[in-house]
Amino acid sequence: MVSWEQLIINEHSAFSWLLIPFFSSSIVVIIIITLLLKLKSSSSSSSTTAKKNIPGPRRLPIIGNLHQLVSALPHQRLCDLAREHGPDVMHLRLGEVPHVVVSSSRAAREVMKTHDAVFASRPSLLAAEMMTYAGSDLVFTRYGESYKRLRKICVVEVLGAGRVRYFRPVREEEVADLVRKFSRRAARGEAVDVSREMFWLSSRITCRTVLGKARELDDGFLRMVESVSEVMAGFKVSDLFPSLKFLPAVTGYKAQLRRMRREMESMLDGIIDEHKERRAEGGGGNEEDLVDVLLNLQASGSTDFSLTMDNIKAVTVVSSDKLIILCLQEVFIAGVETSATAIDWTMAEMMKDERVLRKAQEEVRQVYRGKTNVDESSLHELKYLDLVIKESLRLHPPLPLLFPRESQAKVEVCGYEIPAKTKVIVNCWAIGRDPQYWIEPTKFYPERFADSTIDYKGNNFEFIPFGAGRRMCPGMLYATAVVKLTLANLLYHFDWKLVDGMDAENLDMTEAFGVAVGRKCSLCLIPIAYDDVPI
Secondary structure (H helix, E strand, O other), X not given: OOXXXXXXXXXXXXXXXXXXXXXXOOOHHHHHHXXXXXXXXXXXXXXXXXXXXXXXXXXXXXXXXXXXXXXXXXXXXXXXXXXXXXXXXXXXXXXXXXXXXXXXXXXXXXXXXXXXXXEEOOXXXXXXXXXXXXXXXXXXXXXXXXXXXXXXXXXXXXOOHHHHHHOHHHHHHXXXXXXXXXXXXXXXXXXXXXXXXXXXXXXXXXXXXXXXXXXXXXXXXXXXXXXXXXXXXXXXXXXXXXXXXXXXXXXXXXHHHHHHHHHHHHHHHHHHHHHHHHHHOOOOOOOOOHHHHHHHHHHHOOOOOOOOHHHHHHHHHHHOOHHHHHHOOOOOOOHHXXXXXXXXXXXXXXXXXXXXXXXXXXXXXXXXXXOOXXXXXXXXXXXXXXXXXXXXXXXXXXXXOOOOEEEOOOEXXXXXXXXXXXXXXXXXXHHOOOOOOOOOOOOOOHHHHOOOOOOOOOOOOOOOOOOOHHXXXXXXXXXXXXXXXXXXXXXXXXXXXXXXHOOHHHOOOOEEOOOOOEEOXXXXXXXXXXXXXXX
């Protein structure tokens, strides 16, 4: 069985696997004939406005500009093309679908603030088949009263500052368990796979936050996840070639995904039913999880909003099992993958720059001097660590292309007319490395933020790792709380060295394309205990 890593992470290209079904299926002749007929019928009515007004590279028949994205990771290649063809906005045709790539702060401001209501996120065919509630979630709900009320629920009640503070004990307990685990490894002189450990830490924190306990995933569920990975390519092709919307049905992908959707629905129904039964029996404990919060809101009716079971399931998917999210990589990216990726990149950058590592460690050890554990009470005093995290997010935004959007009407951006039904991609990775805004943009230098008011909260469009505007990531506070607490503990309790005498300059920082863009190689380090931690 093909693993999801093998499918979505290709060492040569993140897009080359899109073409696999064309050359491995017996229906290749039907596909080619369909595309040629579509090309002929649309040649006279193609988007002349986009061609005339928006700069972009020349394209080939049928595949458009897909061939120009097979030599590098998407965000990197799009950045290179934008520098040559359109520093603000650039037109591409990926398959049959017109795309506009935004690569400057100026253009991002217009798309995500000035005309934010015009650009809506749209679910892919994969999302539509996998999720019956794809229109009931925060990402894909059209802007309007329904969206504003659901957004308020998520930002204020579910992922707001008060709720993040409420779950502080969960984060502190899980990070403390990780420190004890690393201490045992340090006592034996063993290395730890930081990348893998950060993923499981983030998974456990999220599961406890959402479900009240860390649920174990059985082999059957893992097999379902692997199966989803195998059928994703057919839906990817259908998204880029709407004329081939029959492809998932002909190949059997649609039937498989519908079966998997029923399994996922059953799992979510079971989780909700467990919480309802516990509530009916008298509350079942003093601590609430996020499912309880949503059920309370539904029961109270205090939100002036009819919160349906579909809404609850959609929000649950956003925050719960990481492996579901991996399969639905175009639908939701929750705090699990992005938080783990941010920690991994930050540790890797500090290992490459001993000056930054030592300075960050000295700050944490000064602030928490004499304490046996690092809790969240004094995290606000770690000013230099804040700079380190910002710089890591600038260079390595976990979602470099953010969520794709689609124009709902004709609109003008930076003097160019974007037709309706055009997919819009905001390349925040390119914006964060634009020499127009950043001195030595590829250098890891946290001090650049020391005397700067630039932050990642959506007001500075040259730095938007969490997006901006109405559809900015509602989980920003949740993610940054996990990242900062974890890094502070790793820096306080341990000194770190690379395995096998590896030179820091040779540490592999190659990116790997996936749900969140992490490092291609796991970060394996040897912890050296700095203080006495209970084992």
